[in-house]
Amino acid sequence: MMRILMLSQFFPPIIGGEERHVKVLSEALVRRGHEVSVATIRQGDQPEVEVEAGVTIHRLQGSLQRNAGLFSESQRRHAPPFPDPELMFRLNRIVRAEQPDVVHAHNWLLHSYLPLQRIYKKRLVVTLHDYGSVCAKKNMIRQGLPCSGPAPFKCLPCAGQHYGGVKGAVTWLTNASLGRMGLGQVDAFIAVSQAVATRCGLDPRFDQFEIIPTFLSDDVGQLADGHGERLDLLPKSDFLLFVGDLMRLKGVHTLLEAYRRIEAAPPLVLIGRHCKDTPASLPKNVTVLNSWPHAAVLHAWSRCLFGIVPSEGLETCGTVVMEANAFGKPVVACRTGGLSETVLDGKTGILVPPGDVEALRHALLTMLQDHSLRARLGAASLIHAGAYMTKAVVPRIERIYEGSTSMSAAGGRQ
Structure with a gap:
């Protein structure tokens, strides 16, 4: 049995492919005998702590989330690509309370945890669901077309057009610098496809990583009534x-x-x-x-x-x-x-x-x-x-938590 803390900036009822992945994974791990908690950003009047399907959900308020004007969608106030002092403070309390063996991060909430990793030294696993480690927009699209790769003369104006001038510059600069620095603290990466691994710059000579796609609940074929x-x-x-x-x-x-x-x-x-x-x-x-x-x-x-x-x-x-x-x-x-x-x-x-x-x-x-x-x-x-399906994929993730899987590198990033 392991104690696992998921870091996910959004979680149901805020829903999307990434959020559904974290939910299905968390509940599957609980059924397999693990203790699982999720740290996520609080949206609206959601309760600060609740338990669903055996998963303890901690909803956090960050400093930036208090300013609705910073976000284009009021119900999706995402984590910044740099440590948010308030999120970091609240994550510290959760880590001390939950005492996880593994911290599994799924997006930019990772940045508010990284300063704590130097203190707690938990096994840190990061799933790359998108291109957010190298692209401030996360989608590697520039001027409506697939981007060939990051470069300051391309990324800075592109982020500015997407987020607005000042916000775009800050987002790009902090993501480009802190994202690269944070890689050294990650014990293992999971990339949802080879395309993501390649474009995010994972190098089999230096990085521990495995390609594991997102997955479906085993009961996906059991259609629900009421629609x-x-x-x-x-x-x-x-x-x-x-x-x-x-x-x-x-x-x-x-x-x-x-x-x-x-x-x-x-x-x-x-x-x-x-x-x-x-x-x-x-x-x-x-x-x-x-x-x-x-x-x-x-x-x-x-x-x-x-x-x-x-x-x-x-x-x-x-x-x-x-x-x-x-x-x-x-x-x-x-x-x-x-x-x-x-x-x-x-x-x-x-x-x-x-x-x-x-x-x-x-x-x-x-x-x-x-x-x-x-x-x-x-x-x-x-x-x-x-x-x-869950039964095929989750055991592979468990082996990564245990550090016993044979992944693409013999050692961590140098």
């Missing part, structure tokens, strides 16, 4: 499904243009969050369903013909692909970032170049017209999904 009103909005016939933010970076514009060029196509359903660049006009037979709860989205996966993941950004892993596969649904996706690792081209789906309307149209048409291909890819997808 009848939403499910009534789905087409009664076969349909195609996209799940994600309704933005250009996720390939929505390319998808709509490719779909518009297919005659007599089944309905297309888009489930996601409305964004600034969400298309204003839609082709015929396209249904948009805004921000559905995750349990309802799983129902949609179970009913669709196949999924479409046309992202044009550097996707880190591809949880939506895993969810589609868990219901035996193949996907048409773009060959970018971690999607190239999650989708096995010609075996569990079809990969196309990002932003290529005609290639995407051809792939969609192939999947629609070739029923035997779709059935074969779907059957392989269901088998492939087994590698992304």
Whole structure:
């Protein structure tokens, strides 16, 4: 039995792929006999401490979180890429109370813990869910296109355009300097894809790391009741499904243009969050369903013909692909970032170049017209999904906690 402290700037009910990953991992570890606590940033009037599914959740208030004007989304007041004095003080109290054997950090809340690591010297594990260790925006996108890599003359103006001048400069400078300095205190890294490991600069000569993708709950296929009103909005016939933010970076514009060029196509359903660049006009037979709860989205996966993941950004892993596969649904996706690792081209789906309307149209048409291909890819997808289930992944993370796994380096970062 181990005592594990998770550091996650957001946690349900604030929800996203990363937050769901921390929740599923924490609850799975509890079921396997470990004591797990989570330190996260308090949002609104949430209780400071509560226990859910055996996991003790500590919600912290930081100095920056008191200024709502610093954040574009009031319900997602993220941790800064430098030590926040108040967060550090409160984390110190939690570490003293919980006495963890392992501290497992998942994002920028790590920076407020690093000064304490010098004192407590816990086994420190960091999961890289995105490109935040080298990119102030975390997505490695510059001027709407994948970035070739960090450099001051690129990163400073890019961060300024994203966050605003002063805020962007501070974010970039502190993230670039403290992020690199903090690497030396990490005992082991987990990267959710080889794409993330490579772009974040993990070096097998110096860094202890392992590629472990995000994963799904073992009961993902057990659909929950109580979503009848939403499910009534789905087409009664076969349909195609996209799940994600309704933005250009996720390939929505390319998808709509490719779909518009297919005659007599089944309905297309888009489930996601409305964004600034969400298309204003839609082709015929396209249904948009805004921000559905995750349990309802799983129902949609179970009913669709196949999924479409046309992202044009550097996707880190591809949880939506895993969810589609868990219901035996193949996907048409773009060959970018971690999607190239999650989708096995010609075996569990079809990969196309990002932003290529005609290639995407051809792939969609192939999947629609070739029923035997779709059935074969779907059957392989269901088998492939087994590698992304909790029972397959969590033991690998436990071995990293124990320090007994054979990872990519013999020693720590020099």
